Amino acid sequence: MTNDSIGGEMETRRTTCAIAGAGPAGMMLGMLLARAGVETVVLEKHGDFLRDFRGDTVHASTMRLMGELGLLDAFTKLAHQRIHHLQVTTDDGTYKLMDFRRLPGKFKYITFLPQWDFLDFLLAEAEKYPNFRILRNSEVTGVIEDGERVTGLRYRDAEGERELRADLTVAADGRRSALRETAGLKSRVFGSGMDILWFQLTKKPDDPGGMVGRLSDGQLVVRIERQAHWQVAYTVRKDGYDEVRARGLDWFRENLAELVPFLADRVHEVGSWDDVKVLDVQIDRLDRWWRPGMLCIGDSAHTMSPIMGVGINLALQDAVAAANRIAGPLREGRLTDKHLESVQRRRTLPTVGTQRLQRFLQSRFLEPWVRGEGKSTTPVVLRILKRLPVLQAGPARTMAIGMRPEHPVPALRKPSALPRPTAANGE
Numbered sequence: 438m439t440n441d442s443i444g445g446e447m448e449t450r451r452t453t454c455a456i457a458g459a460g461p462a463g464m465m466l467g468m469l470l471a472r473a474g475v476e477t478v479v480l481e482k483h484g485d486f487l488r489d490f491r492g493d494t495v496h497a498s499t500m501r502l503m504g505e506l507g508l509l510d511a512f513t514k515l516a517h518q519r520i521h522h523l524q525v526t527t528d529d530g531t532y533k534l535m536d537f538r539r540l541p542g543k544f545k546y547i548t549f550l551p552q553w554d555f556l557d558f559l560l561a562e563a564e565k566y567p568n569f570r571i572l573r574n575s576e577v578t579g580v581i582e583d584g585e586r587v588t589g590l591r592y593r594d595a596e597g598e599r600e601l602r603a604d605l606t607v608a609a610d611g612r613r614s615a616l617r618e619t620a621g622l623k624s625r626v627f628g629s630g631m632d633i634l635w636f637q638l639t640k641k642p643d644d645p646g647g648m649v650g651r652l653s654d655g656q657l658v659v660r661i662e663r664q665a666h667w668q669v670a671y672t673v674r675k676d677g678y679d680e681v682r683a684r685g686l687d688w689f690r691e692n693l694a695e696l697v698p699f700l701a702d703r704v705h706e707v708g709s710w711d712d713v714k715v716l717d718v719q720i721d722r723l724d725r726w727w728r729p730g731m732l733c734i735g736d737s738a739h740t741m742s743p744i745m746g747v748g749i750n751l752a753l754q755d756a757v758a759a760a761n762r763i764a765g766p767l768r769e770g771r772l773t774d775k776h777l778e779s780v781q782r783r784r785t786l787p788t789v790g791t792q793r794l795q796r797f798l799q800s801r802f803l804e805p806w807v808r809g810e811g812k813s814t815t816p817v818v819l820r821i822l823k824r825l826p827v828l829q830a831g832p833a834r835t836m837a838i839g840m841r842p843e844h845p846v847p848a849l850r851k852p853s854a855l856p857r858p859t860a861a862n863g864e
């Protein structure tokens with residue numbers, strides 16, 4: 438990053454690629470571009486990666502990606518859990534919905550790893566390259582434009598307002614992207630009829646493990662086994678949190694103990710409503726993911742429903758698809774709109790396909806269920822999957838591998854693809 442002018446109070450800096458947001462999409466793209474020798478700056482509004490639970494799933498497609506990037510050994514040294522199947526307990530038994538052991542390839546499980554550890558891991562890899570820089574506590578506030586073209590971004594840090602000019606500006610700043618907003622990119626909002634309440638409870642050594650859904654009487658609870666705790670999701674109808682609150686904490690705890698009896702001895706750990714985080718479930722998608730000089734990826738281009746826990750993995754896949762198409766052109770100063778358009782074209786099928794599936798599952802099964810319209814009996818699909826276990830491979834594959842998994846081009850795979858010298862690192 439170079440300071441090419443210091444005028445008045447505003448310091449203007451310049452780089453090749455400026456990425457807003459150090460979430461999974463921004464960190465993966467930053468790391469890959471750094472590997473490819475592109476001068477890259479990632480701006481993150483927080484000082485670290487420690488924040489509320491935002492999903493910790495690392496799917497089989499991402500494990501394969503780690504292998505292709507030469508990072509698998511280091512990745513598997515991070516403390517993580519492996520989940521081999523997803524089960525659902527109804528009032529008359531437990532049914533397997535997905536059996537990840539039936540997946541093709543080497544990775545027959547999905548992994549749970551704290552998102553901050555994963556992001557730290559990607560950052561450590563990116564920082565091996567002198568042409569990578571992260572600016573923490575730097576909140577991106579908008580784009581800089583020259584006619585139709587985006588020529589950089591504005592941000593705010595402890596010292597004030599700044600500008601960073603870039604050949605390409607990437608919005609990876611999540612579902613409430615300030616950058617896509619100020620760039621005037623329009624999204625199609627599909628809405629959702631449900632929200633999710635998240636909270637944690639202690640895990641004990643004798644607890645039954647894994648990832649298990651509990652369906653009963655218009656309610657759905659999913660518990661996900663983590664190292665020292667249970668991450669628990671309680672599904673409510675849209676804006677239904679107020680109704681739950683109105684019933685009171687005692688009701689909430691007792692109801693939970695009834696649904697999942699082995700948690701009864703610790704439901705008191707939900708000590709106040711501050712321990713419960715509300716996920717406003719949304720599904721949306723930009724019509725156009727780019728403008729001349731700017732590209733949106735991850736949640737900033739398409740917010741996903743939490744169904745199947747695919748948001749992180751799609752964000753990572755977007756980053757790989759983008760790096761495959763833009764790294765060379767960016768480094769060689771020949772990036773055109775066609776390259777940006779090709780990223781959207783490549784990622785449209787998995788994004789639209791996954792969102793359609795999520796909308797179908799929500800509107801057909803989950804939303805009627807949490808509105809109390811479903812019959813309180815075991816859904817037929819669970820009975821069929823129990824009778825024909827081979828069919829459990831289908832949902833497992835849809836979740837853990839998804840549509841059109843990305844593979845990094847050879848130049849991004851080898852850590853030996855060392856960065857070219859840049860003016861910024863003084864070589």
Ligand SMILES: Cc1cc2nc3c(=O)[nH]c(=O)nc-3n(C[C@H](O)[C@H](O)[C@H](O)COP(=O)(O)OP(=O)(O)OC[C@H]3O[C@@H](n4cnc5c(N)ncnc54)[C@H](O)[C@@H]3O)c2cc1C
Pocket residue numbers: 457458459460461462463480481482483490491492493494575576577578609610611612613614615616635716734735736737741743745746747748749750752
């Ligand atoms: C409660 C919850 C549970 C979830 N559970 C799962 C799950 O189990 N599995 C799954 O796959 N997905 C899950 N998701 C979705 C998942 O978190 C996202 O799909 C995924 O993180 C998207 O990655 P991203 O990099 O596009 O955006 P984000 O992860 O949202 O990252 C955006 C980054 O940009 C930063 N930022 C935002 N605005 C600015 C700004 N103006 N300037 C600078 N930085 C900025 C943010 O601090 C953040 O670090 C969950 C989400 C929530 C909220």
